[in-house]
Amino acid sequence: MTQNPLEKLYRHKTFYTSLPSQGRFYPSGVKLSADGELGIMPMSAADEIKLKTPDTLFNGEALYDLFRSTIPDIAQPEEIPVCDVDKLLLGIRVASQGKQLDVKGSCPKCEERKTYAVDLTLIMNTAATIDSNPVIKIDETLEVELRPFTLQSQIKGQIESFFQQRMQNMLSSDNNMSDEEKIKQFNQALVGAIAMQTTQIAECIVRVIMRGEPEDTIVTNPDHIFSWVENMDSATYEKIRAGIEKLSDPKIDDQVKVKCPSCEHEYRMTVNLDPVNFFSPRQQT
Amino acid sequence: MNAQELNDYIEKLNVDAEDLEGYLFEVSIYSEGAIAYSELREMPLKRIKVFEERLMDYMKKKSGKKGQEYL
Numbered sequence: 079m080t081q082n083p084l085e086k087l088y089r090h091k092t093f094y095t096s097l098p099s100q101g102r103f104y105p106s107g108v109k110l111s112a113d114g115e116l117g118i119m120p121m122s123a124a125d126e127i128k129l130k131t132p133d134t135l136f137n138g139e140a141l142y143d144l145f146r147s148t149i150p151d152i153a154q155p156e157e158i159p160v161c162d163v164d165k166l167l168l169g170i171r172v173a174s175q176g177k178q179l180d181v182k183g184s185c186p187k188c189e190e191r192k193t194y195a196v197d198l199t200l201i202m203n204t205a206a207t208i209d210s211n212p213v214i215k216i217d218e219t220l221e222v223e224l225r226p227f228t229l230q231s232q233i234k235g236q237i238e239s240f241f242q243q244r245m246q247n248m249l250s251s252d253n254n255m256s257d258e259e260k261i262k263q264f265n266q267a268l269v270g271a272i273a274m275q276t277t278q279i280a281e282c283i284v285r286v287i288m289r290g291e292p293e294d295t296i297v298t299n300p301d302h303i304f305s306w307v308e309n310m311d312s313a314t315y316e317k318i319r320a321g322i323e324k325l326s327d328p329k330i331d332d333q334v335k336v337k338c339p340s341c342e343h344e345y346r347m348t349v350n351l352d353p354v355n356f357f358s359p360r361q362q363t
Numbered sequence: 364m365n366a367q368e369l370n371d372y373i374e375k376l377n378v379d380a381e382d383l384e385g386y387l388f389e390v391s392i393y394s395e396g397a398i399a400y401s402e403l404r405e406m407p408l409k410r411i412k413v414f415e416e417r418l419m420d421y422m423k424k425k426s427g428k429k430g431q432e433y434l
Contacts, residue, residue, distance in 0.1 A: 088405045120407035123387055127404075130380035132373045174407060 091117030093173035098161045098208050098328035103225045106153035118166070119148045120174040136240075138233035144170065145229075159226035161328045164351055165205045168198050183347040185338035194336045196349055204331040212284070214321040216314055223284040224318065226326035231278045238274045242267055279315070280304040282322045390415055393422070 094115040101108050101116075110116055121129075125147050134140040145155035148170050152158060158166070171179070177199045184191045213223045227235075245267045249260050283303050288295040297303060307315070333346045390411060391400045397418075403411055 088402070088410075089407055120409065122405045123383065123408055123411060124404040126408060127380050127383055130376045130383065132376050135376075175409070 089119045089122065091119050091173075093118045093169055095165060095169040095202065096207075098165060098205050099159045099226070100207060100209075102208075102212075103159040103325075104152065104154075104157055106157055108153065109151035116149060116151060116166075116169075118169045118173040119150075121148055121170060137237070138230070141229065141233070148173065156228060156230035158229040159208075160229060160232050160326045161208050161226050163229055163232070164330050165202055165328065167351065168202045172198050172202075179349065181334075181347070181349055183336060183345075185341060185343055186345055187343040188338060188341040190338060190340040192339060194334075194347075196334050201330065201332060201334070201349060205328040208325055208328060212321075212325060213287075214317065216317060219289045221287040221289070222318060222321075223287070224321050224325060225282050225284050227278065227282060227322060231281055235274060235278060238271065242271055276304065276307050279319060279322065280307040283307070283318070387411070390418070394418055 094111060094117050096115050097108075097110075100114065101110050108116065121144065125144050128134055128140045128143055131140060134143070142155045145152055145158065145166065149155075149166065177197055179196045179198050180193050181196050182191060182193050208226070212225060213221055215221050245263065249255070249263060252260075255263075280300065280303050284298070286297040286303060286306065288297070297306075307318075310318075330351075332349050332351055334349060335344060335346050337344045387400055387403045391398060391403055394414075398414065406414075
């Protein structure tokens with residue numbers, strides 16, 4: 079069956095939000111409105127079904143498809159810098175089901191369990207703009223231009239840690255495996271984890287600038303950068319990793335202040351921003 | 364999350380997805396062809412709910428009930 083060209087008329091953008099990245103770090107492009115905001119459409123029923131499909135959730139396809147469907151102005155969802163991800167997910171939730179989220183919490187004083195209405199736009203507004211300089215200075219002769227982690231690298235990292243965890247559980251519970259074989263398997267897993275981390279860091283290095291006479295040398299070749307990361311000293315590695323993490327974290331405050339209606343005690347509770355629970359029309363527990 | 368919790372969670376996701384698909388089929392069937400399942404899949408749930416309310420309203424009126432009778 080051919081796709082209905084009128085499908086695009088079923089939905090329209092109902093919510094606009096600014097981005098912590100301000101639209102930077104999207105190599106394939108992002109189309110912002112005249113006032114620098116990104117338009118978001120509500121989720122379709124098909125999106126809701128995909129978010130409940132375990133396999134597509136695990137490999138990240140559900141999230142990529144969700145962004146493709148609801149935010150068509152992002153050319154490549156895999157490239158979304160992680161500093162924008164949570165704010166965009168909140169925006170999709172607001173566009174789809176409104177700004178109110180019912181969250182259950184137990185009062186630490188009287189232990190009464192109540193449901194509180196949380197305004198998600200207030201949580202969105204806590205996201206800080208990533209305005210730090212993406213170029214860090216390693217020493218007098220070396221500068222590195224960075225970018226935040228991408229959604230794709232974050233998902234790959236999560237999948238890798240899942241398999242690492244599974245491997246560890248298997249090694250600790252398998253009594254039939256010899257100690258030698260366990261050590262071998264463990265070392266293989268360790269090598270895999272290190273390679274993954276190296277790739278993640280290398281992918282966030284846009285270019286390396288070596289100051290020199292008569293002219294500077296600029297390296298952008300991904301293979302050369304990967305080899306450099308593999309062989310760099312730990313102080314440089316830590317400096318670069320800290321720089322990437324700074325660019326990746328918009329410091330969204332997912333804690334809200336509520337007042338217990340029974341004893342009037344004020345306390346803070348955390349709103350779970352996990353995409354699956356978060357988009358469920360039911361209350362969070 | 365241990366293995367049992369993970370299994371329960373996956374089972375819950377599958378049940379929720381089936382419930383949602385079943386709901387879309389029902390709306391399509393009760394609308395007697397006014398709206399197709401493929402069209403419903405592309406619509407936001409909020410709009411489907413509005414359609415469902417209007418459809419119920421229409422069916423009640425069509426069955427002869429009016430005013431306070433069906434409230």
